[in-house]
Amino acid sequence: MSEEKKRCPWCSSDVLLIKYHDSEWGIPQHSDMVFFEHLLMESMSCGLSWLLMLRKRSVFSRCFDGFDYNRIARYDESDVKRIMDDPDMIHSEPKIRAVINNASRFLEIISEFGSFDKYIWSFTNGKTLLYESFPAKRITRSAFSDAVSSDLKKRGFKFVGTVCIYSFLEACGLINDHMPECCRRAETLKMNDCLHVKDENEPLPTFPVRVQRRKKSLGTPGIKQQNSVSASAPKRRRALSAEKTDCVRGRPQ
Ligand SMILES: [Zn+2]
Numbered sequence: 001m002s003e004e005k006k007r008c009p010w011c012s013s014d015v016l017l018i019k020y021h022d023s024e025w026g027i028p029q030h031s032d033m034v035f036f037e038h039l040l041m042e043s044m045s046c047g048l049s050w051l052l053m054l055r056k057r058s059v060f061s062r063c064f065d066g067f068d069y070n071r072i073a074r075y076d077e078s079d080v081k082r083i084m085d086d087p088d089m090i091h092s093e094p095k096i097r098a099v100i101n102n103a104s105r106f107l108e109i110i111s112e113f114g115s116f117d118k119y120i121w122s123f124t125n126g127k128t129l130l131y132e133s134f135p136a137k138r139i140t141r142s143a144f145s146d147a148v149s150s151d152l153k154k155r156g157f158k159f160v161g162t163v164c165i166y167s168f169l170e171a172c173g174l175i176n177d178h179m180p181e182c183c184r185r186a187e188t189l190k191m192n193d194c195l196h197v198k199d200e201n202e203p204l205p206t207f208p209v210r211v212q213r214r215k216k217s218l219g220t221p222g223i224k225q226q227n228s229v230s231a232s233a234p235k236r237r238r239a240l241s242a243e244k245t246d247c248v249r250g251r252p253q
Contacts (some may be wrong), residue, residue, distance in 0.1 A: 005183040016054045020229050022184060028128055028173030028192040032116045035172060036106055043159035044090055050167075059088040064099060072103035074148035120174065120210040123148060124207045125207040127195035129175045141166050142200035144175065161170045 011021035029035060040060060044052045063083045065071040083089055083096050106116060113119040123144065131139060145166035152160040167173045173192065179184035197204075 007184070008177075008179045008182045010059055014051055018049055022179075025171055026173050026176055026178050026184060026188040028188075030117045030121075032069075032106075032110065033067060034071045035116050036103070037118065038168055038171050039102065039106070040064065040067060042164050042171070043098055044092075044095055045100065045157055045167075046091070046161075046164060048097070049149055056064070056088070056090065059086065062086070069103040070104045072100055073107050075100045075103075095159060102157050102159075105152075106154065120172070122207060123204060124174060124195055125205075126191040126193070128173055129169075130189075130194045130196050131175070131177075131198075131200055132196060133199040134177060135179055137199070139166070139177070139200045142175075143203045144197075144200075145169055147204065148191045213237075 006017065007021055011025075013018040016185065017226070029038075037060075041053045041057070044056075046059065061067060063086050080093065080096055080100070084091060084093060089096075109116050109119045113122070129142075131142070131145060140217070141162040145162045149160055149162040149165040152165070170177050173188065176185070176188055176194070178188060
């Protein structure tokens with residue numbers, strides 16, 4: 001019955017992708033736990049298919065405390081070994097270390113902005129972006145994803161290249177890239193106000209909340225130390241620092 005609906009072509013090959021497309025992809029998110037889960041899966045997916053990520057989701061949850069970034073930020077070397085020893089895990093030590101590193105950086109953003117939700121939506125003033133050049137042109141990165149990727153990298157996140165972040169922004173509803181004929185396009189567009197952008201290279205305006213944050217952060221170079229999750233966090237951070245690696249991947253495939 002539901003299989004007769006028109007959907008974005010990328011999800012048609014597997015029931016798991018269809019379920020993900022119909023129940024998650026493109027819905028404007030506001031839960032920090034959900035944001036971190038998506039960020040974790042996107043950084044894990046570099047060079048791998050999204051279908052594999054969905055199949056491994058329960059493994060990620062098992063290994064990373066149900067995506068609880070508060071707990072992950074406190075992981076030490078024994079946790080790296082525990083996760084690497086899980087037979088079902090993706091055995092990429094740099095990616096595992098990146099997830100642990102990113103949990104601490106994620107907490108720093110929460111400390112600065114109040115929530116990751118406020119931080120990420122401040123880029124668009126709470127609006128969902130619609131590219132007018134889509135779908136005539138297939139987009140895998142944009143000025144928006146460049147800006148988020150660059151900001152996250154400056155904050156010390158790993159495995160957050162612009163293509164990876166573009167996928168993250170689509171998944172979490174900050175960009176709506178459902179095809180015009182897709183049954184989910186109209187449903188997801190009803191969930192938020194939209195900001196129409198000519199094409200992927202049009203820079204975003206700087207919204208008031210971001211200007212305020214920038215002014216507030218001026219003259220507070222010690223902010224990372226102030227926002228550390230625990231007294232021993234900086235030491236762990238050095239020990240767990242991951243390789244700086246970009247992700248190259250399009251939307252789910
Ligand atoms: Zn769709």
